[in-house]
Amino acid sequence: MIYTVVVLVVLGVLLAGVLFVVAKRFHVEEDPRIDTVEGLLPGANCGACGYPGCRGLATALVTDYSEELYCPVGGASTMGVVAEFLGRAAVVREPEVAVVRCGGSCAVRPVLSHFDGARSCAVAASTYAGQTGCSFGCLGMGDCVSVCDFDAIYMDASTGLPVVSDEKCTSCGKCVKACPKVIIELRRKGPKGRRVFVSCVSRDKGAVTRKACQAGCIGCGKCVKVCEFDAIAMADNLAYIDPVKCRLCRKCVGECPTGAIVETNFPPKKVVAEV
Amino acid sequence: MKTFPRGGVHPPENKLSAGVPVEVLPVPGTVVVPLSQHLGAPAEAVVAKGDRVLVGQLLGKAAGFVSAPVHSPVSGTVAGVDMVANGSGIKGLSVTISVEGDEWMPQIDRTDRVGYDCQMSAEEIVKKIADAGIVGMGGATFPTSVKLTPPQGKKAEMLIINGVECEPFLTSDHRVMLEHTAEVLVGVGLLARALGVEKTFVGVENNKPDAIDVLRKVYGNILRELPPMEIVPLKVKYPQGGEKQLITAITGRTVPSGGLPIDVGCVVQNVGTAFAVYEAVMKNKPLVERVVTVTGAVERPANFLVRIGTPVSALLDAVGGLPEDCGKVIGGGPMMGRAMSNLDAPVTKGTSGILVLDRRTAVRCAESDCIKCGKCLTVCPMGLEPYLLAPLVQKQRWDEVETHRVMDCIECGCCSYTCPAKIPLLDWIRLGKAEVGKIIRSRLNR
Helix, strand or coil: CCCHHHHHHHHHHHHHHHHHHHHHHCCCCCCCHHHHHHCCCCCCCCCCCCCCHHHHHHHHHHHHHCCCCCCCCHHHHHHHHHHHHHHHCEEEEEEEEEEEEECCCCEEEEEEEECCCCCCHHHHHHHHCCCCCCCCCCCCCCCHHCCCCCCCEEEECCEEEECCCCCCCCCCCHHHHCCCCCEEEEEEEEHHHHEEEECCCCCCCCCHHHHHCCCCCCCCHHHHCCCCCCCCEEEECCCCCCCCCCCCCCCCHHHHCCEEEEEECCCCCCCCCCC | CCCCCCCEEEECCCCCCCCCCCCEEECEEEEEECCCCCCCCCCCCCCCCCECCCCCEEEEECCCCEEEEECCCCCCEEEEEEEEEEECCEEEEHHHHHHHHCEEEECCCCCCCCCCCCCCCHHHHHHHHHHHCCCCCCCCEEHHHHCCCCCCCCCCCCEECCCCCCCCCCCCCHHHHHHHHHHHHHHHHHHHHHHHCCCEEEEEEEECCHHHHHHHHHHCHHHHHHCCEEEEEEECCEEECCCCHHHHHHHCCCCCCCCCCCCCCCCCEHHHHHHHHHHHHHHHHCCCCCEEEEEECCCCCEEEECCCCCCEEEEEECCCCCCCEEEEEEEEECCEEEECCCCCCCCCCCCCEEEEEEHHCCCCCCCCCCCCCHHHHCCCCCCCCCHHHHHHCCCCHHHHHHCCCHCCCCCCCCCHCCCCCCHHHHHHHHHHHHHHHHHHHHHCCC
């Protein structure tokens, strides 16, 4: 009994000494501000900033502050608080939101074949072009939904397309990376959530697109002509609206023959009585 | 009797068309010839819209070392060089030709007389094979000339000819062995000469006794014309036709993980390839047609000699069309083939069969949870752990997927076939292979 106690006490003292020496010898001085900044960040560890987690960004903000460092989840308010704490000028960026650029719902895009492999867009995309005639559109198996940490996307059962909630989306960009068809784009949220964008990514020729889907961009160029702000560019049979140049006049929306240009969160148009 | 030691399954053989002689399918009105029918860089088109072409004329030249040229399978006018969807609906650059008559390039010998005399050197044979656009006809479509050119410092000791045809339903290689025995053996001789090997083995599973007999008999008759070779009967087991499995079965050697057959001194070629080599070298005929099995739930399972570029729908029409309760049309065999979503897709150099399944057979059962029974472990011929790889892929843990040797997977499908929980293991593993492949390539480029 006494030997046990003695051996353990001696061991304890020796090892405590080792730990003490190691702790002194390899001591790393860490800026205490990193902990504070980490506390100010949202703590979602989503990786949207490009760092593995919030602590990574906090370390970068404290040690190597630059305009490039930005937390899209916390947005301008969080970055303002962080900048104030660090005594720097706040970076202000337009809030962004994920938009789904495919309007090929079940109703407008006839299903030609049926995929019964593993339920994953990534698997489906590596195997074949899709269940419909469109080889660019949404595959509808919800890889974007399963990667979202914020419950901001769900699959609409009636259309078969993902729907993003403006309030919940933090523009972390995980769904953008998860989508094998690169349909989802991070786009400016716009004033009061008002946006105008082309909800199609098909680069097929007009006739091919039209045959596959009634709501696809056929590359007719009418929107380009009608736009007064030179905001719409046409490349590979596909129109793209520059969110910076777009003034939300919505002329293109009415002009689009297939309804591929989508407007969001605008108040309903006043009906002008015809005389 | 020899076979490979690890893993494997015994799916029902269903060789419905084994006794049906090869019929020549009439040339269709239009053919679509994809420029990428092989592994490696797609061929570069050398024809344009409006050009007149003859059978055997060059349509696309090889773009690099690992690539293969493409020749016109018909005579007619080029209607366009544009993007056309393949069986999976994925578009690739293809040459569309409207057929007029059937005029062949004058240098092609179209007689049936079997030629034995070949005075060419090894280099000349390899060049001839490369120029004829010959690729692995078993389905992998790796350019044959590349396999015949071992990398510096490596020497092929033996040639193994794959006459296994372990995929259920498919009988195209079987029929070629029966109907063109002498030609196949001469082709094997040419391959052996191109490689300069001493030993040659022809592996045939013993569910094809007629093929083994006729190969032995014909070999005995024309012994003097050929280098020494041995016909090896093999015990039936899937996937014996896998290159690495066949090498182990015949020689007892194991290809190291991440290695190639040449690392153990072997080169494996398919019997269909040997036949194509014979035609290219002795008859000057590029690869413009192949034998395709059309089988399954169709009225009249058959083997056809088909021009490359013929739409799959034409093959199905020739066997009485699709059945009413058709569930799936598969390009290739039931184990490794892919379900087709576009039946207007053309037959390519790698199309060994078209399989039609009825709805009852085609349906996939509902997936349930993995109970870690380990059946996938026991059947995997490469000694992988499919039950572990699939969830790792789902969680996108690519580093672990790589250390668990996903790149060794030969995509034989034994794991998915045997899984009692009906988990589509191979779907996930294939995705893992693609992603890890990308990561490895980017690491090499860096």
